[in-house]
Amino acid sequence: MPSPRDATIIPYLKAIWILQHEERVRVGVTALTEKLAKAPATVSQTVRSLADARLIRHKPYGPIELTLKGEQLALAVVRHNRIARAFLYQVLDYPWPEVAREAEGLLPVLHDDLANRLHAVAGSPQTDPYGNPIPGTGESTVRQGRPLSEQRSGVELEILRVSxxxxALLDRFDAxxxxxxxxxxxxxxxxxxxxxxxxCNNTAHTIGVQAAYRIFTARPDGKERQYPGQASASTQTASVAARPSASLSVRPSTRTSIASE
Known part of the structure; x- marks a missing residue:
């Protein structure tokens, strides 16, 4: 039976939570297979292990739902992962495209106290470097963006979040x-x-529609509908933290509350 810190199950808990709470899709083996880019047989076997450990509820061909214990662990995993990303980027100056991969390796050793310390050292950001909200950072205004591929031409937009x-796509976006x-x-x-x-940045570019679908944007004047708080994290995008430069906004800094695991 897997333990809460089993490196095998951590990506699954994180993926299930994101699919359920942020992407708002029906979580099943197929959705997990696509999200994790793993073989269906591998995903099915791990899903059975998660069910045996009572971290999820799942019946054949039915949806996958986190139990209360699974929900708490998944929320902690998501929080720790996004804090690790912020720390690597803000403090250790890791290249933006590499932060997501490097942060995964830190998850098995992170716990609440260490994560909270890393978060404070990083400046207590509300989002990770890709614009994803960090759970447990207090009340904030979260904006619901739309994929760039669905936006009208000629409208100035702000990038809120990227997949x-x-x-490889992160390298492309960074370039x-x-x-x-x-x-x-x-x-x-x-x-x-x-x-x-x-x-972008006064320079003309071309990208594919599928790539543009992974860039979430909104009008910078904030006239799109506002959504309160990230307590439920029921949004696709958030107010954004980005490394300061002449053409970038400065990361917000707020005091964090401690999330229990």
Whole structure:
């Protein structure tokens, strides 16, 4: 039976929580297989182990739901993971595209006290470097963004969050400056070729529609609908923390509350 700190199950708990609370999709073996990029047989076996450990509820062909114990562990995993990312980026100056991969290796050794200390040293940010909200950072205003591929042309937008699951795509976004806090404007969408022309940092770029779907944006004037708090983390995007520069907004800094595991 797996332990709460088993490195094998940590990615599963994190993925289930994100799918359920932030991406708002029905969590099943297929969704987990796609999210984790693992073989269906491997996912099915681990799901059975999680059910045996009473961390999830799952019946064949039915949805996967976290139990109370599983919910608490998953929430701690998500919080610790995003704090580790913020620490690596803010304090240790890890390259932005590499932060997601490096932070995974820290999860098995992180606990609440250490995570809280790392969070404080990093400046108590409300989001990780990819714009994902850090649970337990207190009340804040969370904005619901839309994929860049769905935005109208000619409208100035702010990048709120980017998908952090594809290392190659993170490298591409970093090279083009398509990171949280940047301003971007869609110039034209060519549906025939699946290519979007855009302006970012006063420079013209082209990216594929599928890549643009992984960049979540909103109007910088905040006229989109506002959603209170991240207590339930029921949003796709958040107010963004980004490394300060002439064209980036400065990371917010707020005092964190301690999340129990």
């Amino acid at each position: 952090d699951t594809d290392p 083009l400056g398509l990171t949280p806090g940047r301003r971007v404007r869609v110039e034209q969408t060519d549906h025939a070729t699946g290519v979007i022309s855009l302006i």
